[in-house]
Amino acid sequence: MTTSEPVPADAPRAEAWLTAMAVPGRRWFSLSGAFLTLETVFTIARWGALAWLAQGLLEHRGTSRETVGLAVFVIAGVLALTAEWFAGRLRERGARAVADRARQQLAGALLPPAGRTSDTGPAEAALAMVDLVDDVADYHAQVAPLGRSAPLSMVAVLAVTAVLHWPAAIVLLLTTALMPLNLRLAGLFAQHGADQQLAATQQLNAIVLDSFRGMRTLRELGAVGRRGRTLTAAAERLNKATMSVLRRSFLSGMIMDVVITFSIAVNATYIGLSLLGYVQVPQAPKLTLFTGLLVLLVCPMYFTPMRTRASAFHQRERAETAAGAILAIVEDTPAEAARPALTLPTEPVGVSLDSVRFRYNGADQDTISADVEFAPGTWTAVTGASGAGKSTLLSLIAGLRLPSAGQVRWETSSGRQAPALGACAWVGQQTVLLDATVRDNIRLGRPDATEQQIRQAVEAAGLRAVIEGLPEGLNTRLGEGGWGVSTGEARRIAIARAFLRGARLWLLDEPTAHLDSDSEREVVEALRRATDGCTVIIATHSFPLAAAAHGVLALEDGHLRDARPVNAQ
Structure with a gap:
């Protein structure tokens, strides 16, 4: 970006x-x-x-x-x-x-x-x-x-x-x-x-x-x-x-x-x-x-x-x-950018972008120009060249940015609402591991999580074998001066964090970037387990990850176009 x-x-x-x-x-x-x-x-x-x-x-x-x-x-x-x-x-x-x-x-x-x-x-x-x-x-x-x-x-x-x-x-x-x-x-x-x-x-x-x-x-x-x-x-x-x-x-x-x-x-x-x-x-x-x-x-x-x-x-x-x-x-944050209170939806979230336009200051054209709906409970991959605006699109859906025009809405059976900050799960290209134990790194977004909930997140992210291979299991210290993990393992720790949050809308920004084929396959399997019943929108260059999605959209010149129908199985 x-x-x-x-x-x-x-x-x-x-x-x-x-x-x-x-x-x-x-x-x-x-x-x-x-x-x-x-x-x-x-x-x-x-x-x-x-x-x-x-x-x-x-x-x-x-x-x-x-x-x-x-x-x-x-x-x-x-x-x-x-x-x-x-x-x-x-x-x-x-x-x-x-x-x-x-x-x-x-x-x-x-x-x-x-x-x-x-x-x-x-x-x-x-x-x-x-x-x-x-x-x-x-x-x-x-x-x-x-x-x-x-x-x-x-x-x-x-x-x-x-x-x-x-x-x-x-x-x-x-x-x-x-x-x-x-x-x-x-x-x-x-x-x-x-x-x-x-x-x-x-x-x-x-x-x-x-x-x-x-x-x-x-x-x-x-x-x-x-x-x-x-x-x-x-x-x-x-x-x-x-x-x-x-x-x-x-x-x-x-x-x-x-x-x-x-x-x-x-x-x-x-x-x-x-x-x-x-x-x-x-x-x-x-x-x-x-x-x-x-x-x-x-x-x-x-x-x-x-x-x-x-x-x-x-x-x-x-x-x-x-x-x-x-x-x-x-002053670059408008006063009218009031955000809804954090509420975690308890059911899959549909997302609609109604005549959404977004343009950076000084830009000659819109970075995003989209009218699209993401059905609840589906996986949708968004592809496009580097710099096309995929990360910007995810930030609009997450509520991290306000559109220059149009509306972004989350939809559940209880109605439509503006994006609520922190109420969705975000897994990006880089996973930050704190100088802390594996347990503390996993429960970063939910400090009050019980041991049973942490274990469930470990299972969902496919981390059990990794944890068993660490010298002190969940108590192994990571980060500088601690134990090191691979990029794929760090990515699965991020998935465990997101799972522990309990969000029903997942936004994934190149979650398999810089991984070899085996690590990519493991991360995709972990995502499938962790996001069962959730709405997932993925910005990716990965063909295997796009192939695993229900629908694929291509972002070209700021416009979203169907590469495959969103609801196709």
């Missing part, structure tokens, strides 16, 4: 989606912001105790003052650390809430792609589900609590500075006026680099995944070396993009540090000269060691939220880029 990369969402929609994603974590972010504000208050108290203690030591005020100052310093320090710890835990909880909501939306769009007219490749889907969602969650975890605590924290520091010595507060205010320009500069530096890094990451992921999938073919063609050079070039592009982002971040951070250092240096020079008696501002209160030291200690705290905000600009650009990629996937 041809896949196409989703078109990125435009910036306004991506920004609106990014803002909406903060809602699940809003409560936790608000609490985290409150604790960050408390941390600032306790830290000011700690520095005040330290300045008071220093002045007492230099002036030899006595041990009682030292004891009180030390006690306040320790208590305030413990409270500040406690507030910071709670703020961090609440921030993490809010980030998890945001990530969970974003992954729910992605899962709804990707599993399955209901009604979508483009496919997201596994590499893009994995990147979106893991890394891009984390970019969005990390951005909100960094910015949302800061947005609530920064104004209060800065006002608290400014107020304390103004009470102690108002000229120092004026220097802080004048420096603040330079910050918005620097923050905007940081954002402009980050945007282009984030886009380049995402594109390079997506390309590298796709190349790595394709290389692992096609390793056997690459070896047979002697193309491993060329593929390695392609992989190296993609990795180098990602490295360059990442270094570009780091350089931009360093440059904008350096500009911010220059502004902050200049402000602190001006205040430190002024306070030093005032304490030495060289400078005296009219109407300004006299500086003491306590007030001068405390002003110098709290001045860096005034700039801490700004420094964090500057780094958040880089995180925002990454989050906006991630939001555009995620939204392109989410």
